[in-house]
Amino acid sequence: MNITRMKANHLTTPIGCDLTDLTFSWVTESSAGRTQRTARIEIARDPTFTNLVFDSGAKSDIDSLGYQPAITLVPRTRLHWRVTVKNDAGETATGSSWFETGKLDEPWQAKWVTAPFGDGSSPFLVRKTFTLEQFSDVHVTCAVLGAYEIEVNGKPATDEVLLPGYHSYTKQIHAQTFNITPLLRKGENTIGLHIGWGWYRSILGGSMTAPFGKTIGCRCEVHGRIEERDVLIVASEASWQCAPSPVIKSDIYYGEDYDARREIPAWSMPSCRTGEWEPAHEFMPTAHDAGPIHDRLSPPIRIQETLNPTVIKTPSGETVLDFKQNLTGWVEIINRAPADATWRFQVGEILQQGNFYRDNLRAAEAQYTYTSNGKVCSVRPHFTFYGFRYVKLEGFPENVNPADFKAYVIHTELERTGTIKTNNHKVNQIFRNALWGQKGNFLDVPTDCPQRDERLGWTGDAQVFSGTACFNMDCAAFYHKYMNDLMLEQTIYNGGVPHTVPARTGWLRNPTPDAHSRCAWADAATVIPWTVYTFYGDTTLLRRQYPAMKAWVGWLQRQDDENGSQGLWATGTHFADWLALDNYKNPESSFGGTDQYYVATAYYAISVELALKAAKTLGKKSDATHYTALLKKVKAAFLKEYFTPAGRCAVDTQTAYALALHFNLVPETFRSRLIQTLAQKIENNDGALSTGFVGTPILCRALSDNGRSDLAFALLLREKYPSWIYEINLGATTIWERWNSLLEDGTCSGTGMNSMNHYAYGSIVEWMYRNLCGLRPHEDAPGFRKVRIQPDRPRDFTNVHMSFASPVGEYIIDWELKGKTFALTCQIPFNAEAELILPDAPKTVEMNGQLCASENLVLKTGKFTLSYDLLD
Numbered sequence: 001m002n003i004t005r006m007k008a009n010h011l012t013t014p015i016g017c018d019l020t021d022l023t024f025s026w027v028t029e030s031s032a033g034r035t036q037r038t039a040r041i042e043i044a045r046d047p048t049f050t051n052l053v054f055d056s057g058a059k060s061d062i063d064s065l066g067y068q069p070a071i072t073l074v075p076r077t078r079l080h081w082r083v084t085v086k087n088d089a090g091e092t093a094t095g096s097s098w099f100e101t102g103k104l105d106e107p108w109q110a111k112w113v114t115a116p117f118g119d120g121s122s123p124f125l126v127r128k129t130f131t132l133e134q135f136s137d138v139h140v141t142c143a144v145l146g147a148y149e150i151e152v153n154g155k156p157a158t159d160e161v162l163l164p165g166y167h168s169y170t171k172q173i174h175a176q177t178f179n180i181t182p183l184l185r186k187g188e189n190t191i192g193l194h195i196g197w198g199w200y201r202s203i204l205g206g207s208m209t210a211p212f213g214k215t216i217g218c219r220c221e222v223h224g225r226i227e228e229r230d231v232l233i234v235a236s237e238a239s240w241q242c243a244p245s246p247v248i249k250s251d252i253y254y255g256e257d258y259d260a261r262r263e264i265p266a267w268s269m270p271s272c273r274t275g276e277w278e279p280a281h282e283f284m285p286t287a288h289d290a291g292p293i294h295d296r297l298s299p300p301i302r303i304q305e306t307l308n309p310t311v312i313k314t315p316s317g318e319t320v321l322d323f324k325q326n327l328t329g330w331v332e333i334i335n336r337a338p339a340d341a342t343w344r345f346q347v348g349e350i351l352q353q354g355n356f357y358r359d360n361l362r363a364a365e366a367q368y369t370y371t372s373n374g375k376v377c378s379v380r381p382h383f384t385f386y387g388f389r390y391v392k393l394e395g396f397p398e399n400v401n402p403a404d405f406k407a408y409v410i411h412t413e414l415e416r417t418g419t420i421k422t423n424n425h426k427v428n429q430i431f432r433n434a435l436w437g438q439k440g441n442f443l444d445v446p447t448d449c450p451q452r453d454e455r456l457g458w459t460g461d462a463q464v465f466s467g468t469a470c471f472n473m474d475c476a477a478f479y480h481k482y483m484n485d486l487m488l489e490q491t492i493y494n495g496g497v498p499h500t501v502p503a504r505t506g507w508l509r510n511p512t513p514d515a516h517s518r519c520a521w522a523d524a525a526t527v528i529p530w531t532v533y534t535f536y537g538d539t540t541l542l543r544r545q546y547p548a549m550k551a552w553v554g555w556l557q558r559q560d561d562e563n564g565s566q567g568l569w570a571t572g573t574h575f576a577d578w579l580a581l582d583n584y585k586n587p588e589s590s591f592g593g594t595d596q597y598y599v600a601t602a603y604y605a606i607s608v609e610l611a612l613k614a615a616k617t618l619g620k621k622s623d624a625t626h627y628t629a630l631l632k633k634v635k636a637a638f639l640k641e642y643f644t645p646a647g648r649c650a651v652d653t654q655t656a657y658a659l660a661l662h663f664n665l666v667p668e669t670f671r672s673r674l675i676q677t678l679a680q681k682i683e684n685n686d687g688a689l690s691t692g693f694v695g696t697p698i699l700c701r702a703l704s705d706n707g708r709s710d711l712a713f714a715l716l717l718r719e720k721y722p723s724w725i726y727e728i729n730l731g732a733t734t735i736w737e738r739w740n741s742l743l744e745d746g747t748c749s750g751t752g753m754n755s756m757n758h759y760a761y762g763s764i765v766e767w768m769y770r771n772l773c774g775l776r777p778h779e780d781a782p783g784f785r786k787v788r789i790q791p792d793r794p795r796d797f798t799n800v801h802m803s804f805a806s807p808v809g810e811y812i813i814d815w816e817l818k819g820k821t822f823a824l825t826c827q828i829p830f831n832a833e834a835e836l837i838l839p840d841a842p843k844t845v846e847m848n849g850q851l852c853a854s855e856n857l858v859l860k861t862g863k864f865t866l867s868y869d870l871l872d
């Protein structure tokens, strides 16, 4: 028996993170026992647990999905926690972990400082030397407007990159705390920050916008334990010294220009010659430019993988690196250029006619320029990132050595939880492409794409992919941070939700109706919290996010009331079924064929229903009563407006049928007619889908769950356009934004809005986990405490395997099909339970070598093997 995956607020050994509502979670692995008898949580100041500050005692109701100890936290303190679990087989296991608090709500003594030269927006270095005699537990806390790297005595203080991440800066600035004790020594020490633009100062999202703030700078405090007392060692103010950075230009979309001749030797060491350094300039950002400082919510962004390229010469003579994978991150290059020589690279996602191509990156220059100081050294960007597979080199010798180049894959570090592997390599590639889409677009914010002049937290994309994302990786903390931003932004729009979170600043300053609250996008406010609750079962997170759900439903109801209180959402302009293929009147349009107010009213109902479920879970009785009535009204209005009494839908598109079926928006009696019509529509469309961002994520689920899994399988396995495998046949290594991002001859279909790394259609992977493999979480026992294992009728594959490290432990499902003989193996983790619904099974089946009834099968913890011949 083992205790693993211990997390505080869903983070492993967090330092300086937001620990509001401190919540522990862990996984118990047990071979002998099935259920937990008791658990006990202890918290201590020391790793030997001699000085306990909390002891829950052994209790039967302590839940591994989320336990909140009643303790008061103090700043910058490491606390150790351990959990002891006893099971029904008489075994006991103990695991321990720790967390470190940040500044909490301790007031800041440091001043904001920026460079005294320029207009406050040039990248700069800032440093401070200080003397230490005896010390321990030294922490630095930084709040930065811009992006930064931090060094102590010439060494990085952290391996995190792209700090401080991307959040709603104008509402809240997240501070990071690092333990720097191992980097310090007796005597003189130096701390140095290198500050550039990052997301804060870059112009994101096009001409209508402005940076979050113009002045870049930092506020920084170093605290330590000296003679057993917590002491402020040094805090930023005018005596800190500044110098210009070798980064001469840096912007998220532009890339970076770096002049190595401006490097200052030993800039973050006491030995640096600081003659030309100037005293820092103190400043105070306005409330408009920066919100209050708060301990960080983001999990760290780190380099996750390294890829090596092959070098190609294109027909037009370019030297291009091919990393064989569309990825997000940096290129690191060994500089061998002589002093004063300049080289450059540019990135692209595809080749065209074998040549380098980057027109679909639109206005994003996505380049890097380096001027050498003659030293051979490794060179990489600092304050930007790129989405690419190909890298064009300029200013390099004719023959470069591939070993001089590497790509670093950078994303938010999240525990990988799910995997799927089948006997069909193209289906495996769909899975991988969606996973790479997640890696490439989970850079602190769930973004639409990582390469062109967007890279924004589009809410619709985030919402439709959230189920897939939570199967692939542990996203609890990641989405909690996103929801925190979303809630902060809602205060600007009176409960409405901007199209991107964080909101692009132009919109933020001018909250016109056009800037927020469109269906399926704004509904991220209800969909994401409920998805997170279903997957992680942490009521505390749901409680913290509930205000977003409530505010959003409040906004929806107000728009309805202002428009006659009909129970409809029939106002505004919507993206609706974005990029669907069924706008036959205007095939060039990005708007799909499904009536926008049909989608809007469907989402009105979906959001009210999710808020209702949350209200019930949280015991909010009067909200629940209100939402029950509202849901009834909206569903009735939806039916009246869009369906005949006999069940004919006025909106005749695949997406319209899928929405009504999947979200239970119609009476049961309409179901068979709807599924028949949907199937017919697909068949009449040459067996192809025509859905966009709203329909695609649910189309296969609507088919499978209504008896037409044959069609869902056919859509998945379709080779011709439009389909997932069409993309793979054209060499895709991530999911495309459009079904026809590349035409059949490999030509890029357009440059207006055409990314090769957009994860929305990767949401098919959720169907793969739930329907192809059969693992379905239960909303009534969230966190996978109870599941339904129900694969669709097996067909077209001989082997399907999935594993999922759920919050209660690992589920494994394997199935094999030989002729008509179906064999299923499943593993159910400790303290969990699965209802097994077998596809097309006879009355009795063989399980673990014994015959048993195939109905009402409830399996608890353990491994089970079943086999039978499928009924026709």
Ligand code: BGC
Residues within 6 Å of the ligand: 448, 449, 454, 458, 459, 460, 461, 575, 578, 753, 758
């Ligand atoms: C983005 C999307 C987004 C959409 C809104 C696009 O430019 O890339 O994925 O959801 O705009 O319609």
